[in-house]
Amino acid sequence: MLHHQIERFGIVTRFAHLTDPENLAAVLTTKTRMVITETPSNPNMRVVDIAAIAQICRRVGVLLVVDNTYCTPYLQKPITLGADIVVHSATKYLGGHGDLLAGAIVARKEHIDQFRFVGIKEMNGACISAFDAFLILRGLKTxxxxxxxxxxxxxxxxxxxxxxxxxxxxxxxxxxxxxxxxxxxxxxxxxxxxxxxxxxxxxxxxxxxx
The missing domain is CATH 3.90.1150.10 (Aspartate Aminotransferase, domain 1)
Structure with missing residues (x-):
């Protein structure tokens, strides 16, 4: 997605090894709007210091997005550590039974409204089915x-x-x-x-x- 889709909209992506927070500071520019990380990362299981990265992001006024799929909210709480947006592949641990394809976003209402009414409603139309939502709720119970x-x-x-x-x-x-x-x-x-x-x-x- 970062290489083949959003570049057509003029969005530039820079990559950095975020196991050292100083590597992030070195690639940020005045045009940076969002930092995306995953911890632990797939597949090499590197761990990123969410609080340290969040502090840098707040200092320069950019959003921090954390993929929390491997941990789930049970093992790690990125928003408590300073992240703005958290994403999950609900297909995996949240669903837990290997019978659905879904994703989840956790953020403040201002961001969720933009995802719903611009991203989903006007651009990609990717709405989860009611039955898949039910299966995720079933999985969350266990x-x-x-x-x-x-x-x-x-x-x-x-x-x-x-x-x-x-x-x-x-x-x-x-x-x-x-x-x-x-x-x-x-x-x-x-x-x-x-x-x-x-x-x-x-x-x-x-x-x-x-």
Whole structure:
């Protein structure tokens, strides 16, 4: 979307490694209107300091958007940490049963009204069905019951993978080897259920992995 769609409207996107907040300050200009980040990120599980990024955004008057899909509102609350807009893929943990496609946006009323009456009503028309909304509400009822076991299982699996002779590296915020474990401990309730890894042997090993 950032490369192939919005550029036709004259919007310029700059990319930065936001694990270091100073990298954001280096790319901001007087024309910057929005900063978008995801934490933990897909697929390398990097963690971004939401409060630090939010402080920079407030200082220069730009909106901060955080993709909170991996954490859900149960594990991480970006708005409490200073974000303006939070997005979720409700297809994943919020739905929880693999039977819907949906997304969710959380923001102040002034932003939600713009999304609804300009973005949805006048531009893309992407309205969720009533039944899919019902399925998300069903999933939310069991979110906390599901997320705790997800986190517990992922932590154990990450430790087991880290000790496996065929594994080169494991990316998981709950491991001592993760460079941002302390940050994750500070802004997340738990470390989530998503793990990434690299196999010894590189791409060839990945293609034959079972």
């Amino acid at each position: 979110l906390t019951l599901r997320m705790d076991p997800h986190c517990e299982t992922a932590l154990k699996l990450a430790h087991d993978l880290e000790g496996h002779p065929s594994v080169e590296r494991v990316y998981f915020p709950g491991l001592d080897s993760h460079p941002q474990k302390m940050l994750a401990s500070r802004q997340m309730r738990s470390f989530g259920g998503m793990i990434a890894m690299e196999l010894k042997g590189g791409l060839a090993a990945g293609r034959t992995f079972e």
